Amino acid sequence: MPTAPTITTDDTPRPVAPTSSRKAPLRPLILRLHFYAGVLVAPFLLVAAVTGLLYAASFQAEKIVYAHELTVPVGDRELPLSEQVAAARKAHPRGTVSAVRPSPAADATTRVLLSGVPGVDPDHTLAVFVDPYTAEVRGALEQYGSTGALPLRTWIDGLHANLQLGETGRLYSELAASWLWVISGGGLVLWFGRRRARRRTRGTTGRRRTLGLHGTVGVWAAAGFFFLSATGLTWSTYAGANIDELRTSLGQSTPSVSAAVGGEHAGHGGTESAGGAQAGPGDVDGILRAARSEGLGDPVEIVPPADAASAYVVRQIQRSWPEKQDAVAVDPATGEVTDVLRFADHPVLAKLTRWGIDAHTGVLFGLANQIALMALALCLILLIVWGYRMWWQRGRASAFGRPVPRGAWQQVPPTVLVPLMAAVAVLGYFVPLLGIPLVAFVAVDVLLGEIAHRRGRGTPVAR
16 A cells, blocks of 8 residues: 655654564554554444444333333232233234243233234244233234344344344444454554553643543453454354354353153143144143242243144243343143253353343343443444544645555564464454455555555565
8 A cells, every 4th residue: 555755653663673572563563453454444343333322222212112012000910821812812813922921020011922923024023012910902013032122122233233234234243343352452552552651641632632532542441342342253144153163062052941742642732832732721821830830030931832742941031130041841731841951050151152142232231231332332433533533633735644654564573473374364264254354454455565666656565
């Protein structure tokens, strides 16, 4: 890439004399990576930060927008769950019952989830909200995901995850998550590598003040950025698949309760459930009692049998701390618990993944979690704005943002460069949207450098 004449600033790499230190030569290389990654990846990070801010705020907005469907006046006695399900089916007879979420609090409605309803996204369910005290149907809304996102939060979630572009759009968020920790880590190295006097913000002006604000906020928010990057990758398309494969190979995948049952009573009963199995209309109350006897407290979700040889599955769905993720399988014919899975027995990496995702999505610590995410999003937005402002302030005359001079990698000793390149190659393989853009950055930079060199306007590039 063509470069303007070298002008010394606080962040312009100065010629490095031969040294035995392995740290000093890395600084210009890190500075160049931080600069170009920041300039080129920042637009994706900005979109992720803005949409992430909206998503963190959507939990509280959802409670306000859908208050009528979500809450009811507290009554004297709750009706049997089977009556509540029957009321939902009477109001919405189309589709099949895919799950039931009994009222988790005194003022909360029961959700009866219907799948296969015409006009409803196949990946979503229709949540019918029922007053547990009167069986009044208070409304029906599309629901998505295990956290029970309603239309407002579902739309914002899609915007944050894939820009409402489906699977292809997910590449943007994976790219942002893949590079956020690299940019943050590079910024930390550069900040702590500066002399203490140059980190000062108070009393400075111009680019130096912008740099001070950028560095100070970046240092304080870096841990949060590392966390968001790591947890965001766990359910991304490509890096997430590699992480799942690694967890499986280590025996750390998330287990599931066994819903298999057998015996002469399998398939007996009355009405058809979600997957075609037979179950009497009053069975859901007995199923819930069986689950309660195993210690499953609210909130829970009851999933009907998938077929005649399967059991009901009742699982806790509390994602806030302390998490409740126990699950049991209950034979619909006998009402006996056939399998129990405790969250305490999950492998360590499965627990860490669960906690990480729930903290990333703002449910682990409730409102405090959501406020922390909004603060991180605001910090990232400010850092990006300040970063581009520094680029602008580096310009001279008509030049917009002078790039960092190339050739920094030539100053790195082979004993450091070779292992570093090997580590980057391995990391790029497991995190493709880090490795592929990095190779593209290097290829384009080398090409532009070669063109500039041949025209006699650039620094020679070693081959």
